[in-house]
Amino acid sequence: MALWEKNLRRVTPYVPGEQPKEQNIIKLNTNENPYGPAPEVSRILSCFDADSLRKYPDPEASLLVKQLSATYGVPEESIFVGVGSDDVLAMSFLTFFAGEGDILFPDVTYSFYDVWARMIGISYKTIPLHEDFTWAPEDYEVPNQGIVLANPNAPTGLMAPLSDIRKVLEKNPGSVVIVDEAYVDFGGESTLPLIQEYDNLLIVRTFSKSRSLAGSRIGFAFGSRQLIKALSDVKFSFNSYTMDSVTLQVGAASLRDQDYFQDCVQKIITTREESKKRFSDMGFSFPDSSTNFLLVTHKDMDIPALYEYLRDKHIYVRHFNAPRLNDYLRVTIGLPEEMDQLFAAISQYMKG
Amino acid sequence: MALWEKNLRRVTPYVPGEQPKEQNIIKLNTNENPYGPAPEVSRILSCFDADSLRKYPDPEASLLVKQLSATYGVPEESIFVGVGSDDVLAMSFLTFFAGEGDILFPDVTYSFYDVWARMIGISYKTIPLHEDFTWAPEDYEVPNQGIVLANPNAPTGLMAPLSDIRKVLEKNPGSVVIVDEAYVDFGGESTLPLIQEYDNLLIVRTFSKSRSLAGSRIGFAFGSRQLIKALSDVKFSFNSYTMDSVTLQVGAASLRDQDYFQDCVQKIITTREESKKRFSDMGFSFPDSSTNFLLVTHKDMDIPALYEYLRDKHIYVRHFNAPRLNDYLRVTIGLPEEMDQLFAAISQYMKG
Numbered sequence: 255m256a257l258w259e260k261n262l263r264r265v266t267p268y269v270p271g272e273q274p275k276e277q278n279i280i281k282l283n284t285n286e287n288p289y290g291p292a293p294e295v296s297r298i299l300s301c302f303d304a305d306s307l308r309k310y311p312d313p314e315a316s317l318l319v320k321q322l323s324a325t326y327g328v329p330e331e332s333i334f335v336g337v338g339s340d341d342v343l344a345m346s347f348l349t350f351f352a353g354e355g356d357i358l359f360p361d362v363t364y365s366f367y368d369v370w371a372r373m374i375g376i377s378y379k380t381i382p383l384h385e386d387f388t389w390a391p392e393d394y395e396v397p398n399q400g401i402v403l404a405n406p407n408a409p410t411g412l413m414a415p416l417s418d419i420r421k422v423l424e425k426n427p428g429s430v431v432i433v434d435e436a437y438v439d440f441g442g443e444s445t446l447p448l449i450q451e452y453d454n455l456l457i458v459r460t461f462s463k464s465r466s467l468a469g470s471r472i473g474f475a476f477g478s479r480q481l482i483k484a485l486s487d488v489k490f491s492f493n494s495y496t497m498d499s500v501t502l503q504v505g506a507a508s509l510r511d512q513d514y515f516q517d518c519v520q521k522i523i524t525t526r527e528e529s530k531k532r533f534s535d536m537g538f539s540f541p542d543s544s545t546n547f548l549l550v551t552h553k554d555m556d557i558p559a560l561y562e563y564l565r566d567k568h569i570y571v572r573h574f575n576a577p578r579l580n581d582y583l584r585v586t587i588g589l590p591e592e593m594d595q596l597f598a599a600i601s602q603y604m605k606g
Numbered sequence: 607m608a609l610w611e612k613n614l615r616r617v618t619p620y621v622p623g624e625q626p627k628e629q630n631i632i633k634l635n636t637n638e639n640p641y642g643p644a645p646e647v648s649r650i651l652s653c654f655d656a657d658s659l660r661k662y663p664d665p666e667a668s669l670l671v672k673q674l675s676a677t678y679g680v681p682e683e684s685i686f687v688g689v690g691s692d693d694v695l696a697m698s699f700l701t702f703f704a705g706e707g708d709i710l711f712p713d714v715t716y717s718f719y720d721v722w723a724r725m726i727g728i729s730y731k732t733i734p735l736h737e738d739f740t741w742a743p744e745d746y747e748v749p750n751q752g753i754v755l756a757n758p759n760a761p762t763g764l765m766a767p768l769s770d771i772r773k774v775l776e777k778n779p780g781s782v783v784i785v786d787e788a789y790v791d792f793g794g795e796s797t798l799p800l801i802q803e804y805d806n807l808l809i810v811r812t813f814s815k816s817r818s819l820a821g822s823r824i825g826f827a828f829g830s831r832q833l834i835k836a837l838s839d840v841k842f843s844f845n846s847y848t849m850d851s852v853t854l855q856v857g858a859a860s861l862r863d864q865d866y867f868q869d870c871v872q873k874i875i876t877t878r879e880e881s882k883k884r885f886s887d888m889g890f891s892f893p894d895s896s897t898n899f900l901l902v903t904h905k906d907m908d909i910p911a912l913y914e915y916l917r918d919k920h921i922y923v924r925h926f927n928a929p930r931l932n933d934y935l936r937v938t939i940g941l942p943e944e945m946d947q948l949f950a951a952i953s954q955y956m957k958g
Contacts, residue, residue: 256832257780258806261705261751267842270665287660296656299852304648307821307856308639310814313622337689340845348725353613373700373843399613428609454610462662469659469851480608490619491725493692499821500651500852504659 268369271572280595282586283570285408285437285547287466289518291504292511295467298503311499313490318497321506322474331479332449334486335505337496339436339460339473344370346456346475349488350400350430351376357400360389362578364408364434376400383578387412387541391421401426404434406442409574409584411543413442423452430481432456437545439464439519440526446476453478456485463546464519465508472497472505522546526587532597536604551582560603567599620721623924632947634938635922637760637789637899639818641870643856644863647819650855663851665842670849673858674826683831684801686838687857689848691788691812691825696722698808698827701840702752702782703728709752712741714930716760716786728752735930739764739893743773753778756786758794761926761936763895765794775804782833784808789897791816791871792878798828805830808837815898816871817860824849824857874898878939884949888956903934912955919951 271284315335323330336342347370351357359367361380371378381393387410394401401422406413423431433445435457449455461472475485489496497505508515529548533540538550551557561573561583572584585596623636667687675682688694699722703709711719713732723730733745739762746753753774758765775783785797787809797809813824827837841848849857860867881900885892890902903909913925913935924936937948 256805258702258782259832259836260780261702261782262836263701263704263840265839265843267839268846269842270662270846273662273664275664281661284662286662289660290657291659295659299654299656300652302651304651305642307643307647308641308818309633310622310625310636310638310820311823312625312627337845337850338847340847344844349615350610350613352615369843373840428612430610430613453608466660468662468847471663471847471850480611484611484614487617487619488615488725490621491617491721492696493689494620494622495690495692495820495823498689498823498850498853500856501850504852 263373265373266369268366272570274570279568279570280588280592281570282588282592282596283572284468285463285586286468287463287518287522287546288587288589288592289466289521291466292508292514294507294511295504298507299500302500302503307499311495311497311502313494315497315502317502318472318505321509325509325512326446326476328446328449328476332476332482334475334477334482334489335497336473336489338462338471339434339458340366341471341496342458342473342475343432343434345485345489345492346432346458347371347374347376349485350432350456353399355397355399357402358394358396358398359402360407362387362407362410364404365574365576367402383410389414391418391425394422395425398426398429400429400432402432402434404436405445406437406544408437408545409547409549409572409579409582410541411545411547411549412541413544416443416445416448419445420448423448423455427454430454430456432458434458436460436463440546441523441544449476449478453480456481461505461508465515466518467504467508470501470504472501522587525590525593528590529587529593536597536600546587548585548587549582550585557581557583560600563603564596564599569596569599615725617725618721620718624922626922631920631922632940632944633922634940634944634948635924636820637815637938638820639815639870639874639898640939640941640944641818641873643818644860644866646859646863647856650859651852654852654855659851663847663849663854665846667849667854669854670824670857673861677861677864678798678828680798680801680828684828684834686827686829686834686841687849688825688841690814690823691786691810692718693823693848694810694825694827695784695786697837697841697844698784698810699723699726699728701837702784702808705751707749707751709754710746710748710750711754712759714739714762716756717926717928719754735762741766743770743777746774747777750778750781752781752784754784754786756788757797758789758896760789760897761899761901761924761931761934762893763897763899763901764893765896768795768797768800771797772800775800775807779806782806782808784810786810788812788815792898793875793896801828801830805832808833813857813860817867818870819856819860822853822856824853874939877942877945881939881945888949888952898939900937900939901934902937909933909935912952915955916948916951921948921951
């Protein structure tokens, strides 16, 4: 070991879903949107003034923040933007959990939460989801310095009612409660109305799923003015210019076309509901998803083997080698014809 | 104070140079390049397949890393990329300075170093530059867990010889030594040849200055395989996908046109050398800059007043309200005609 290695931060990095470089695969493994971004995104890129890139971008990201403000009816000072929701969440962990005590999140949830906690040195306690992957507000009535809830939860897909989030907020005025709404656009109920009532509520969102812009890296957060000020102060202590000039325009263009956005989301919801029926018909079971994915299992099937089988057929879904998830596959909702191919492959597998 | 505020990270954010929104100003305050990026950047943007943005970018940023490898003759596993050099530096502070003891950097240098140290909770000691803003390797023979040296230094513009960096590395095998080469392309001597000899040397670079891509947010680092592995592990514990798909292509396109790059750099060096002469002729003095800026002072002039005067004339330069710098202005080298206007305004000011 080199001498300088004694000063290293010890981490176990998050492992993202595979991003295979081959073409001609059916990619249902990272919850990407099967439809492209709003048509204006293409126009923005083709007309972009490349010369303007010699200058720094607006550190306040005003173009994007103003458009978010107009789209969601939230004041600009209640909005924060970052390099994907992972950046927003990492900054939030840095900002809000610098006190004493554990932060709390479910045992089955986005697997980056514990990575951030360990990287930053925040102690944490996982709260087991119930047998059916639901949770109750009372589960979070233990001492804590912060709570993180994905709603709808991933990878379960389950949505908790707003009344449950409200109960958690009521009981924890001394903690920032982060609600990660990465998937809320696919039929979930947003906690957004509650930011006016609770100054300790931070809602985190992304352009990666419902807005078909995973490749652009745009995340955002809503919260009280005090919360957003604290988050911005930490962000400006880390990197003044996180959002590049092209991305700011791409994000704003996407927000301006709400009809296209709603249309894509609706198509995915339709395909999801059809897929639920097809999985059920084949004997699979799953939590009732409000997202763009399904977490499926089958009592008579070797799920890791099915995963490998599909992969050999160039169909990528996600399998988590994790407690309670080993017998599940997370399947992103793709195009109807991609789902047809998936179900055809599963049928073949079942026929042996 | 709200109850949850007890858990907040306390920070004093870095204040970036002003990014005024008005047009028709002469902007010599944030060391931007007066020439646009390589022509292929424009072509890349106009042909970009917007539909591909629905997918996540390559988390390994291979396109850009491979092009950096080819351009600089450095193996891919010795290269790290991030969202501007600020992101690379912030990640490096997180990664390499998690041990005991102070980190060291000069008292007059890039004013983000102390911001990162305080934000992360790293104790630090500043080493005073000599009266003439130079430093000596012996200054860094004090116990430390890390050393950060900008070379050329900012905002002084002064270049230390490679032999001095080598001496610091020799004496500090237990510390990672970060050499911030943001400005090295404007006539400095890079520490790059030393990465094969010293596994504790990290060299940080940026596309924001010499490559005219401040608006794209691209920074990179060179170091030993072990150093880059440690840095990547922390990065992947923070945000898997930092570099968006457009930026990866923009960065690679810029690197492919080395002739254009060299030409722009040479024009700036020529303008800088002319500007040195003109400042001297007007009675200004300055450290001998190897960068795209000059740190000027004048023994008979009220420098903060000159700053305000220029600002009123829509000429933005940078004044730091900081010890030892109050009587200096940092002036970015702009287009020849912009410098003409600057010198005309200073002449007017001197005539009173």
